Amino acid sequence: MNTDLEPPRVPPLSAAERSRLRNQVMDRARPVENRPSRRMIAPVIAVAAVAAAVAGTLVITNRPPADPGVAAPATVATSSGLGVVSDADxxxxxxxxxxxxxxxxxxxxxxxxxxxxxxxxxxxxxxILMIVEGSGTSGISSCLSPGGSGGWQRDKSGWIEPPAQKKGLTGLSGGTSSVSTPKPMSRIWMLYRVRPEIARIESRLVWKGVTSPWQPGYVDHGYAYADNRLAVVVPASTVRQEVRAYDAQGRLLPYQPK
Known part of the structure; x- marks a missing residue:
């Protein structure tokens, strides 16, 4: 039986990290602008454009966790847990x-x-969630099969090249859904392009002061997938997804995408 009640030791922060964290706390204290309302989507998943998803349902916080007692694990799993789909399929x-x-x-x-x-x-x-590049300058698409939802974009650089150092993650595609039968459920999922140093992500849903537990996402070959659900039907305009990222040593990465 383990009787050690002391919290795990955490390496001291550098001066640059302390400065970043201080700035993030000040930013968090500022008033938050009202988000545009979005209608509830039911019962099928509707994939939103990235701009709409970020404006209505997504917040990439990547700030140090405010929950007391929450600590990043020391090790990171090497397998994403997502099944690879062959090019032909x-x-x-x-x-x-x-x-x-x-x-x-x-x-x-x-x-x-x-x-x-x-x-x-x-x-x-x-x-099956995929990113498909067309030949020449015909662009790039996301596709969620068999539902058929997705999006097309002519400029493919943001889908293939890693995000800038300060940004860390870029939202590519996502969707929200709410169903009342057979059981009530609301869902937000997102696909991101992530920098190489991001080894693990966690996400949660925040709704009218209720915060779901952080749950692990998936990081796989430069892309990350997050899927969160609530056992209640809520309008998409009232719920948001928060995401935080870690490196291979389990350290929280203080990215601040806009």
Missing amino acids: AIAAFTKSCERRQHSLLKRPFRIVWARRVPAANPGTTD
Whole structure:
């Protein structure tokens, strides 16, 4: 039986880290602008444009955790836990679910940038989430199969190149959903492009003063996936997702994306 009640030792912060944390606390104390309202989406997932998702439902906080007693683990898992999808299977899913619906601007041959099996809305099931690059200057698309949701963008640099050092994470695609039957549930999921030093992410939902526990996300080959759910139906305009990132040594990375 372990009777050690002392908290784990944490390496002292450098002067630069202390300055960053002090600035983040001051920023947090400033008034928050009102977020634009968004209607409740039910019962299917609707993938939002990145700008809309950030404005309405997403906050990347990456500030030191305010929860008392919360400490970053010393070790980081090396496996993302997401199933890899072959290029052939991803292209077949993209052709069936997304190409003919809203991504016909992409020109063949396609290149699969990233494709993984992610948790679906129903427990125990998965969707295929992918990033597909078209030939030439035809752009890049995200696709969630079999639902067919996704987005297209001509400029592919932000989807392939890592974010700037100070930004750390870039939201690429995401969705919100609320269902009342058979059980009430509200959900926010997001896909990010992340810097190489980010080894692990955690996310949570905040709704009318209620904060869900931090839960692990997935980091896989330069991309990260976060999925949070509440056992209650709430309008998308009243709930937000917070995300924080860690390096391979378990240290919180104080990124402040805008």
